[in-house]
Amino acid sequence: MNQTVSAVDARQQLRGGTHDEHVRLNQHPMLVGLTRPGYPMERYRMLMAAYYHFYRAIEDGIEHFGNAAFDYAPRRKLSWLQEDLAYLDTDPLAAESLPRQPLPDMTPEDVGELAGMLYTIEGSTLGGQVISRHLSAHHGLGADCGGRFFSAYRDLTEQRWHEFQQFLNATLVTDTLTRRAVGASRRTFALIETILDDFHERLR
Numbered sequence: 001m002n003q004t005v006s007a008v009d010a011r012q013q014l015r016g017g018t019h020d021e022h023v024r025l026n027q028h029p030m031l032v033g034l035t036r037p038g039y040p041m042e043r044y045r046m047l048m049a050a051y052y053h054f055y056r057a058i059e060d061g062i063e064h065f066g067n068a069a070f071d072y073a074p075r076r077k078l079s080w081l082q083e084d085l086a087y088l089d090t091d092p093l094a095a096e097s098l099p100r101q102p103l104p105d106m107t108p109e110d111v112g113e114l115a116g117m118l119y120t121i122e123g124s125t126l127g128g129q130v131i132s133r134h135l136s137a138h139h140g141l142g143a144d145c146g147g148r149f150f151s152a153y154r155d156l157t158e159q160r161w162h163e164f165q166q167f168l169n170a171t172l173v174t175d176t177l178t179r180r181a182v183g184a185s186r187r188t189f190a191l192i193e194t195i196l197d198d199f200h201e202r203l204r
Contacts, residue, residue, distance in 0.1 A: 002174045010172035010181070011165075014119050017182035021189035030196045035134035043203060044139075044146075045090045050199040051149065052081040052092040053099050054192045058121060061106030065114055070167045072118075075160065077125070080148040087146040100198055106191065108184060112177035115168055116184030120192075122164045125152045 005013075025031070030047050033039045055078045062072050085092055092098075108114040132142075132150040141147035143154065153160045172178045 002176045004174055005172065005178055007169035007172070010178045011168065013178050014116070014168075014172075014182055014185060018120070018185045018189060021186055021193075025189060025193055025196075028193065028196050028200075030200050035131055035138075037138040039139070041088075041139070044141075045085075045088045046097075046199045046203060047196075048081055048084050048088060048149065049090060049092045049097045050192075050195045052078065052085060053103065054195050055081060055121075057103045057106045057191065058117065058188065061108060062114065062117065064107045067111060067114055069111070069170070070114070070118070070164075075122070075125075075153075077121075077149060077152070080152070083148045084146050096202075099195060101194075103195075104191065106188070110177070110180060111171055112180030113184035115171045115177070116181030116186075117188045118164060119168065119181065120185045120188040122161065126157065126161050128152050129157055 030043065030050065034044075034047075059072075059076055059078055081092075090097065106117070108117055128150040129152065132147055132152070135141040135147045135150060139146075143151040172181055
């Protein structure tokens with residue numbers, strides 16, 4: 001039987017079901033030290049290239065799926081990464097900046113999976129606000145100079161997060177949809193971790 005769930009229960013299941021993935025990502029060598037003065041700029045360039053390929057796969061999947069209930073268009077992040085990489089004089093499509101393995105098709109199969117994918121990337125965007133302040137303080141990187149991606153929605157951050165929460169609450173109304181969301185969120189975490197591993201190996 002496919003039981004209904006409350007919005008609070010669904011969010012708790014998402015949070016608990018991705019806790020380990022979240023912790024592991026935060027401890028990734030490509031991200032550790034990002035908010036500190038000594039973080040190398042060469043690593044930052046590689047990080048932005050890695051994120052470029054991650055978001056290209058994610059946003060292609062979201063676009064192919066389409067959903068009238070959630071407008072992702074104003075949240076697209078690939079162009080922000082292109083701006084940062086241009087500032088950093090890095091071509092993400094150059095041979096040395098390409099993933100060494102083909103990336104999977106990330107098109108969600110249903111609205112539950114879409115919600116799970118969005119949970120991962122919108123949560124990351126929310127956390128990027130803290131990173132943005134440190135990048136400005138320690139490296140002089142800002143919305144117009146290499147830090148557009150992490151500055152994200154800027155003054156609209158709280159509004160965008162609230163809108164996403166409303167979508168999440170309206171979507172994850174059954175156990176099945178919630179389980180699908182947790183699985184998709186985990187796969188999204190796994191993809192970025194795989195890409196970061198790939199780019200980190202090139203720095204050794």
